Amino acid sequence: MSNGDDLKRQVADAALGLVEPGMKLGLGTGSTAAAFIAALGARVRQGLDVECVATSSATEAQAKAAGIPIATLNSAGELDLTVDGADEIDASLSLIKGGGGALLREKIVAMASQRFVVIADESKLVDGLGAFPLPIEVEPFGAQSTLRMIGMVGREAGCDGEVKLREGADGPFRTDGGHYIADCAFGAIPDAALLGDMLTMIPGVIEHGLFIDMADAALIAGAEGVRVLEPAAET
Numbered sequence: 001m002s003n004g005d006d007l008k009r010q011v012a013d014a015a016l017g018l019v020e021p022g023m024k025l026g027l028g029t030g031s032t033a034a035a036f037i038a039a040l041g042a043r044v045r046q047g048l049d050v051e052c053v054a055t056s057s058a059t060e061a062q063a064k065a066a067g068i069p070i071a072t073l074n075s076a077g078e079l080d081l082t083v084d085g086a087d088e089i090d091a092s093l094s095l096i097k098g099g100g101g102a103l104l105r106e107k108i109v110a111m112a113s114q115r116f117v118v119i120a121d122e123s124k125l126v127d128g129l130g131a132f133p134l135p136i137e138v139e140p141f142g143a144q145s146t147l148r149m150i151g152m153v154g155r156e157a158g159c160d161g162e163v164k165l166r167e168g169a170d171g172p173f174r175t176d177g178g179h180y181i182a183d184c185a186f187g188a189i190p191d192a193a194l195l196g197d198m199l200t201m202i203p204g205v206i207e208h209g210l211f212i213d214m215a216d217a218a219l220i221a222g223a224e225g226v227r228v229l230e231p232a233a234e235t
C-alpha cells in the first residue's frame, strides 16, 4: 500500500468515528471518499444500520457492492452527515472540488446535510485556492460560448488562465447528469466568493466547483496522524 493510500485509509477510519447507528449519510466521490465507503461497508456488513445517498454513479456502484443501502436524496430527505474529499482546501475550509466531475451532485448532497465533513491528506491544504484548475459543470448547448463567458468573468474577478473542456475517452467528458466540465487554469483566485457569485450568473453554467462556507470540518491525514480543522470563527 502506498503512503497516499495509507493516509486515505487513516482519514477514512477517522471519519467513520463520526458515524452513528441510524444516520442518513451522504457519500462523496473520488479516491478518498472511496476509502471511507470501503471502511463504512465493512461496518455495515457487521450490522451497522445506516441509509446512504451517493453523489455519483461510481460511488453508488461501490457502495452497493459493499452492501451499503442506497436511497435517493428525494426519499432520504435531510441527511445527518456527508463525508467527501476535495481537490484543494484553504484555511477557511473553502474548497475546490470536481476533479472527478461529480461536483454538482456533491454540492446538492452536501447542502442537504446537517454536517458536511471533508477528508483529505495534507497535500490538499493550500494557502490560497486556484493552483488546481477549477472545474465548472456546463450545459453542452453552446458550450464554447459559455467557456468564453467563463474566461471573461474570470478576468473580471482577477483570474486569468486557459478555460478548456475536459476530454473523455470518446469526446468531451460527460458528468452523471450529462453535462460537460470546463477546467479553468485560473491560478491564484483572489476572491473565491466573488468569482463563484459571478460564475453562477452565466446561463450555461450549471454549477462551479467552489465550495465556500459549506464545510463544517476537515479531517486531514499527515505524518503526525489525523487532525481536525474547523472554519475560523468570524470576528
Ligand SMILES: O=C[C@H](O)[C@H](O)[C@H](O)COP(=O)(O)O
Binding pocket: 028, 029, 030, 031, 032, 033, 084, 085, 086, 087, 096, 097, 098, 099, 100, 101, 102, 103, 106
Ligand atoms: O468530483 C470529484 C470530487 O470532488 C472529489 O472529491 C475530488 O476530486 C477529490 O478526489 P480524490 O479524493 O480522489 O483526490
